Amino acid sequence: xxxxxxxxVGYSALVALGVLVLVSLMIHLVPGDPAELMVGDAPVSxxxxxxxxxxxxxxxxxxxxxxxxxxxxxxxDLGRSLRSGRPVSDYLRRALPSTLVLAAAxxxxxxxxxxxxxxLAAVYRGSWLxxxxxxxxVVGISLPSFWTGILFIVLFSVRLGWFPASGQGGWRAxxxxxxxLGWFPAxxIARLLRSAMLEVLRKDYVGVARAKGxxxxxxxxxxxxxxALLPTVTLAMVQFGALLSGAIIVETVFxxxxxxxxxxxxxxxxxxxxxxxxxxxxxxxxxxxNLSSDLLCAWIDPRIHYR
Amino acid sequence: MDRPADSxxxxxxxxxxxxxxVVARWARRASVPSAASVFFLAVVVLIAVxxxxxxxxxxxxxxxxxxxxxxxxRHPFGTDEFGRDILxxxxxxxxxxxxxxxxxxxxxVTLGTVVGVTTGFYxxxxxxxxxxxxxxxxxxxxxxxxLIVITLLGPGxxxxxxxxxxxxxxxxxxxxxxxxxxxxxxxxxxAARAIGATSxxxxxxxxxxxxxxxxxxxxxxxxxxxxxxxxSLSFLxxxxxxxAAEWGSMLETARNYLQSNWWVGVLPGVVLxxxxxxxxxxxxxxxxxxxxxxxxx
Numbered sequence: 246x247x248x249x250x251x252x253x254v255g256y257s258a259l260v261a262l263g264v265l266v267l268v269s270l271m272i273h274l275v276p277g278d279p280a281e282l283m284v285g286d287a288p289v290s291x292x293x294x295x296x297x298x299x300x301x302x303x304x305x306x307x308x309x310x311x312x313x314x315x316x317x318x319x320x321x322d323l324g325r326s327l328r329s330g331r332p333v334s335d336y337l338r339r340a341l342p343s344t345l346v347l348a349a350a351x352x353x354x355x356x357x358x359x360x361x362x363x364x365l366a367a368v369y370r371g372s373w374l375x376x377x378x379x380x381x382x383v384v385g386i387s388l389p390s391f392w393t394g395i396l397f398i399v400l401f402s403v404r405l406g407w408f409p410a411s412g413q414g415g416w417r418a419x420x421x422x423x424x425x426l427g428w429f430p431a432x433x434i435a436r437l438l439r440s441a442m443l444e445v446l447r448k449d450y451v452g453v454a455r456a457k458g459x460x461x462x463x464x465x466x467x468x469x470x471x472x473a474l475l476p477t478v479t480l481a482m483v484q485f486g487a488l489l490s491g492a493i494i495v496e497t498v499f500x501x502x503x504x505x506x507x508x509x510x511x512x513x514x515x516x517x518x519x520x521x522x523x524x525x526x527x528x529x530x531x532x533x534x535n536l537s538s539d540l541l542c543a544w545i546d547p548r549i550h551y552r
Numbered sequence: 553m554d555r556p557a558d559s560x561x562x563x564x565x566x567x568x569x570x571x572x573x574v575v576a577r578w579a580r581r582a583s584v585p586s587a588a589s590v591f592f593l594a595v596v597v598l599i600a601v602x603x604x605x606x607x608x609x610x611x612x613x614x615x616x617x618x619x620x621x622x623x624x625x626r627h628p629f630g631t632d633e634f635g636r637d638i639l640x641x642x643x644x645x646x647x648x649x650x651x652x653x654x655x656x657x658x659x660x661v662t663l664g665t666v667v668g669v670t671t672g673f674y675x676x677x678x679x680x681x682x683x684x685x686x687x688x689x690x691x692x693x694x695x696x697x698x699l700i701v702i703t704l705l706g707p708g709x710x711x712x713x714x715x716x717x718x719x720x721x722x723x724x725x726x727x728x729x730x731x732x733x734x735x736x737x738x739x740x741x742x743a744a745r746a747i748g749a750t751s752x753x754x755x756x757x758x759x760x761x762x763x764x765x766x767x768x769x770x771x772x773x774x775x776x777x778x779x780x781x782x783x784s785l786s787f788l789x790x791x792x793x794x795x796a797a798e799w800g801s802m803l804e805t806a807r808n809y810l811q812s813n814w815w816v817g818v819l820p821g822v823v824l825x826x827x828x829x830x831x832x833x834x835x836x837x838x839x840x841x842x843x844x845x846x847x848x849x
Contacts, residue, residue, distance in 0.1 A: 260688055264692075267689075271704070383832060387776075388828065389780055389783060389821075389825065391784060391787045392824065392825055395803065398810065399811075399814065403811050487693045487694055490694035490696050493788075497787075497788055509788055509789075511703070512699060512703045512707075517704070520700060524692070524696050527692075528693075528696065529691075531692075532691045535691075
């Protein structure tokens with residue numbers, strides 16, 4: 246187990262390093278002068294242009310820049326906003342908690358709705374419950390979150406007035422954004438758990454559990470569900486990383502502060518260090534989520550690290 | 553001159569399944585939802601190709617006398633804040649959304665196939681190196697890569713779709729590589745090599761045709777994702793720019809009129825949602841028929 250953990254951690258560190266290099270490289274991958282691209286049509290003097298080029302490190306050889314940027318990122322120095330001059334890490338520190346709360350609430354909604362739905366659909370396979378669950382899951386996966394968000398606002402804040410339309414403040418303001426964002430993982434988890442349960446319910450050990458006289462709930466929860474959980478745990482962890490990127494859209498719909506607001510404003514104002522910082526942060530958290538999912542799976546199912 | 557390869561009785565060509573057989577299998581197993589989805593998608597594609605059959609209005613034609621008018625016989629989907637016919641904008645928006653997603657899918661399928669087949673076929677250090685690069689690219693979930701590209705190149709649907717295509721390619725190449733590993737040691741590949749086919753010939757004539765069902769399913773599901781991501785980016789104001797008709801940007805402007813004029817946002821959203829839903833239903837069914845092993849759920 247220790248060697249498996251070391252291998253997975255080492256490999257994730259390698260991927261993280263690749264992410265760092267790629268993000269520092271991105272500014273050089275585009276055709277043309279990055280500094281001019283960033284300034285756009287804004288009137289800038291030659292001296293200011295030179296200052297921007299210098300602050301981005303564009304006046305040095307490429308390899309030097311890359312090494313310098315990667316080293317800087319590792320130290321946690323993500324540069325400064327081109328507009329305000331304040332450190333990017335300050336912006337990230339203020340925006341991250343709000344996004345994490347949203348993603349966690351969405352995940353909780355997804356698991357609480359998706360997991361029981363998936364289990365029930367498998368247990369009552371072919372019934373109306375199964376059809377409803379499967380139908381809802383496909384719809385949940387397919388509908389764009391910005392549209393469901395709009396519909397929720399019309400229905401629950403404008404018509405019924407149950408929840409505020411803006412996503413800022415208190416838990417009541419969190420409900421609509423979390424449900425909007427959590428719809429996708431709910432559908433994905435329900436679908437996956439349904440097919441995993443269907444596979445497990447055919448296994449001999451489930452038959453044995455029934456034959457020895459266990460009541461059906463015990464058979465399903467203790468014998469079937471525990472064995473069907475593994476792929477679901479993987480999916481849920483990977484989904485959590487994807488939720489961070491999905492939050493970008495949901496935060497915009499509900500006008501909620503967070504990484505999404507930050508990155509969209511950064512793009513519209515051509516503030517590249519801000520965008521770089523957000524992308525880097527989300528990619529690293531996603532890598533971390535994948536690593537935790539691998540380790541969690543190895544812990545749940547010891548067969549994995551013997552492979 | 554004699555032609556040693558072709559004159560051999562042993563044909564190294566894989567047996568071809570007739571196209572009609574696939575269609576027949578689909579028809580036999582198609583459920584009501586998937587048949588309805590195929591029909592709906594056919595209508596949407598038809599409208600995307602020839603938007604004029606759905607509407608007589610121009611999508612950018614402003615009518616000050618018909619601002620925000622409710623759905624009626626003259627304007628079945630109503631009009632927007634400039635008096636533009638919403639049905640016309642949805643119809644021409646279908647052309648934008650569906651067309652640009654083809655660009656993204658072409659990029660991801662081409663790159664994914666080339667990288668997946670070559671890494672799977674050659675293996676070794678080349679495979680190892682490229683796949684580690686793929687792992688790095690896959691650390692950027694969803695629209696992240698697209699956001700970086702748009703920051704540097706500026707907003708616009710072409711840039712956005714190139715970015716979406718590049719973002720999907722790593723995942724595709726991983727699946728195609730798996731499929732290549734499956735077929736590369738099959739007998740007809742060995743036979744092709746035995747009669748002197750080059751590596752390039754084996755990949756192009758034997759491996760690609762025998763992994764095409766995987767590629768086809770990936771392309772279908774990836775196409776739906778590309779439409780969704782394109783609409784999402786336009787919704788954020790980073791894709792299609794006004795006054796162009798595009799589904800995502802229509803929903804963005806519609807946000808301001810939700811309280812009083814529901815049709816501005818609801819009807820375009822229904823068309824977008826239904827299109828994505830139908831692509832997913834058809835894609836799922838195709839996967840079940842062509843390659844059940846692709847089932848990830």
